Amino acid sequence: MAVCFQFQSPLKPITFPSIRNQKKVEPVFTSVKSFAPATVANLGPGFDFLGAAVDGLGDYVSLSIDSSVSPGHVMISEISGSSKLSPNPLFNCAGIAAIATMKMLNIRSYGLSLKLEKGLPLGSGLGSSAASAAAAAVAVNELFGAKLGVDQLVLAGLESEAKVSGYHADNIAPAVMGGFVLIKSYDPLELKPLIFPQNRDLFFILVSPEFEAPTKKMRAALPAEVGMPHHVWNCSQAGALVASVLEGDVVALGKALSSDKIVEPKRAPLIPGMEAVKKAAIKAGGFGCTISGAGPTAVAVIDSEEKGKEIGQKMVEAFLEEGHLRSVAMVKRLDRVGARLIDSVPI
Amino acid sequence: MAVCFQFQSPLKPITFPSIRNQKKVEPVFTSVKSFAPATVANLGPGFDFLGAAVDGLGDYVSLSIDSSVSPGHVMISEISGSSKLSPNPLFNCAGIAAIATMKMLNIRSYGLSLKLEKGLPLGSGLGSSAASAAAAAVAVNELFGAKLGVDQLVLAGLESEAKVSGYHADNIAPAVMGGFVLIKSYDPLELKPLIFPQNRDLFFILVSPEFEAPTKKMRAALPAEVGMPHHVWNCSQAGALVASVLEGDVVALGKALSSDKIVEPKRAPLIPGMEAVKKAAIKAGGFGCTISGAGPTAVAVIDSEEKGKEIGQKMVEAFLEEGHLRSVAMVKRLDRVGARLIDSVPI
Incomplete structure (x- = not known):
């Protein structure tokens, strides 16, 4: 919906359902690669609350445990497919979402290096920022044993969306969950997947x-x-x-x-x-x-x-x-x- | 939604899908009795476009071929359950809908007498006028061999609704069709039944x-x-x-x-x-x-x-x-x- 280096305050604070006080989370892989699809949002009368994921078009994130990166931090080592994105993880959709996911998992003992492959053009209305954020959130989660559910991954992505294009989940929710997703409410976050029948083509x-x-x-x-x-x-x-x-x-x-x-x-x-x-x-x-x-x-x-x-x-x-x-x-x-x-x- | 003797101009003209030029329609019964249910409309965010029918509560219409009534006309012979309704068919929900249905069927050779039994209180928000109109429209249609489909019956009832409570179909459509009905558009009339699963109770x-x-x-x-x-x-x-x-x-x-x-x-x-x-x-x-x-x-x-x-x-x-x-x-x-x-x- 918007270019990735824009900055904007979130309209409302994000509640982090952190898993603090639970057993320490350890990595189950040394590296992972994830994909997240493009999304179409603002679907006519579905403005601002309904989006759908698009097959075969999206962004890739490769993520590795990297001892040269300060524990609890993310370094963006490479961005391909776009020359416009910041490698500073605090100003990059994938970086913001990766850090948010690490916070949720309470990862403080490992540093990560992240490679972003943009398959989506920026600012085209195809959920480019959400695809990067979703891929990053899923990559971090999978690297550490997939402890978080989709709602939490959407919240992590939403922190990125809030910073780059406003507090709206109609791209990030379908980017994480696939299919059509209806955003019922933000406080608390309630997502309603709308299952398009398997035997029909769209x-x-x-x-x-x-x-x-x-x-x-x-x-x-x-x-x-x-x-x-x-x-x-x-x-x-x-x-x-x-x-x-x-x-x-x-x-x-x-x-x-x-x-x-x-x-x-x-x-x-x-x-x-x-x-x-x-x-x-x-x-x-x-x-x-x-x-x-x-x-x-x-x-x-x-x-x-x-x-x-x-x-x-x-x-x-x-x-x-x-x-x-x-x-x-x-x-x-x-x-x-x-x-x-x-x-x-x-x- | 409103009391039956109010009068209000319809917001838009009603198109009658008449079956003129077709074979003359003859009665298949000498008399019929019909029932139409109460309805709840304005269902929260479904305001003005979504309604549902309620079981075991509604109005009855008895209708007979009556040679003492001028051909093409309706006489209201009896109203029970309410003392407030006009027996003039032009000012009565059941009468208006019956006449509209007769026009659609092009009934010019038979006069009808109509008895209305109100099971619903007026002005309670339970679709009282729509129940009378739906029962009357269905009675006329059935008396003459059920040539009209539900969309046409809704249109006939809508003429009554337009005169008594405004041009809205969110009571009359579920009163005619049962279940939940979403009004997609009025011009042309497009009704979308929403089937509540048979194996669930509501x-x-x-x-x-x-x-x-x-x-x-x-x-x-x-x-x-x-x-x-x-x-x-x-x-x-x-x-x-x-x-x-x-x-x-x-x-x-x-x-x-x-x-x-x-x-x-x-x-x-x-x-x-x-x-x-x-x-x-x-x-x-x-x-x-x-x-x-x-x-x-x-x-x-x-x-x-x-x-x-x-x-x-x-x-x-x-x-x-x-x-x-x-x-x-x-x-x-x-x-x-x-x-x-x-x-x-x-x-």
């Missing part, structure tokens, strides 16, 4: 233009107040969106995704060509389309990869014709797993 | 005080605008409410029901004792509580009839102690059927 068509979404303008475009009729409308569409996910009804999901009358109408005009891209997606057979995160990526949904590619092509053409922007289309399945260990070296 | 605890809810004040209490944080909160709770219904999670349903930050906080203070009743319901083990419709009935939810009775007793006590209102408690199952034929006399 593809996201993600079209990212070469355009830096004006983050400040995107935020300023949000109305402070919402008229009652629009409020009721968006609430009803949020309900329909949740039903469509649980029932695996991709047509209804698309329709709900397209139905936002509050945020998208204010933000879409700030992304050149977005309105035309949405029309093109639907005309080409997409079941629905909206802005992914705070943009500039457009996200449409469909039930077949082949159709998705055709639709993506039309969306790319619309970005070029109407927005004068070059763009790249990808067709990706729903990720049902979330952040995960992909490699490990035993002690 | 009980509504309905506590109706002797108090006439100040309808005008109740409407005026609705804010014209909603702050963005409250909008996002209520949308997320609406999503959680829908998920809880589809998953049959009565605890989560109660929690979502209780979570409204927009309408209930404004309306509850207008019903003496309501806030205390809600607290009493939850303290006694109810999973959640809110105002039913526009009140004054309080509705709580639970998964056992026995526990429901205990909770209802505590709610009655709270209405008396804090609101100085006498009240009656009922514990009723979710109705899964909706308006139905219960008797018929063949031709």
Whole structure:
């Protein structure tokens, strides 16, 4: 949702469910490698409380016990895939989340070195910061025997999100947990996974233009107040969106995704060509389309990869014709797993 | 939601999906009797778009072919259970819905006489007008061979609702269809039944005080605008409410029901004792509580009839102690059927 080196105070303090006073936590691996997926959030009427993970696109974190690093600290040894990120762990999404996870586990006797491979572009609206944070939180947790549950990993990631893009869990929760996740509340944190049926296919068509979404303008475009009729409308569409996910009804999901009358109408005009891209997606057979995160990526949904590619092509053409922007289309399945260990070296 | 003799212009014209130009519709019975259930609408964050039907509580309509009634017309021959309703079919919920249904079926050669038995009190927040309208629409439809589908019956009932309590379908749709119904849109009318799992029990605890809810004040209490944080909160709770219904999670349903930050906080203070009743319901083990419709009935939810009775007793006590209102408690199952034929006399 935002670039990783931005800094912003969290809106509310984070409660750490630390496991202090419990048995000392020891590493079970000398090194691990983790992956966390991209996410689409602000799903139309799901603004600020619903997000979904995207398969085959995301960030990698490699983490090792490193005796040259001060105990209880993290050193970022390498960042690939982006030249814009700070190697200072206090200013880096992966670093912040790794430190938060270490605190939760009360790790004071080991230093860690972290390597971040960005598979996601920054500021594209695909949950880049959340993917780095989720991968780092999971890597630390797995390195020390997976003592923390997903809620705690989300809280660790949330500390990173709060610093870089505001206190919102709609990217970090699906990045950690996979699938669709509804954020029911923050205090206490209550996450509701919405299981999309296993026997149904859902593809996201993600079209990212070469355009830096004006983050400040995107935020300023949000109305402070919402008229009652629009409020009721968006609430009803949020309900329909949740039903469509649980029932695996991709047509209804698309329709709900397209139905936002509050945020998208204010933000879409700030992304050149977005309105035309949405029309093109639907005309080409997409079941629905909206802005992914705070943009500039457009996200449409469909039930077949082949159709998705055709639709993506039309969306790319619309970005070029109407927005004068070059763009790249990808067709990706729903990720049902979330952040995960992909490699490990035993002690 | 409102008393039946009020009059109000519909907010938008109603489209009649008439079956004109089709084969002439003939009666298949000389008389029928129908039932339609009470409904709870404005379910916390489900305000104005979500309602549910209540088993074993509702209105009855008896309808006969009557050669003494002008063809194409309806005469209301008897109203029992209420002395406040107009026998003029143009000013009576059942009459309006019956006429609307006759128009849809293009019935011009038969006159009908209608008897209405009110099982529901007026203006209690239990969808009294919708129950009468649903029973009448279903009676006419069944008398003539059930040519219309539920969407059309809801539209016929909606004409009645528009005249007596505003253009809202969150009572009439569940009164016709049973279960929970989400109103996705009005133009065109799109109704989404939310199936509560068959193997789960859901009980509504309905506590109706002797108090006439100040309808005008109740409407005026609705804010014209909603702050963005409250909008996002209520949308997320609406999503959680829908998920809880589809998953049959009565605890989560109660929690979502209780979570409204927009309408209930404004309306509850207008019903003496309501806030205390809600607290009493939850303290006694109810999973959640809110105002039913526009009140004054309080509705709580639970998964056992026995526990429901205990909770209802505590709610009655709270209405008396804090609101100085006498009240009656009922514990009723979710109705899964909706308006139905219960008797018929063949031709």
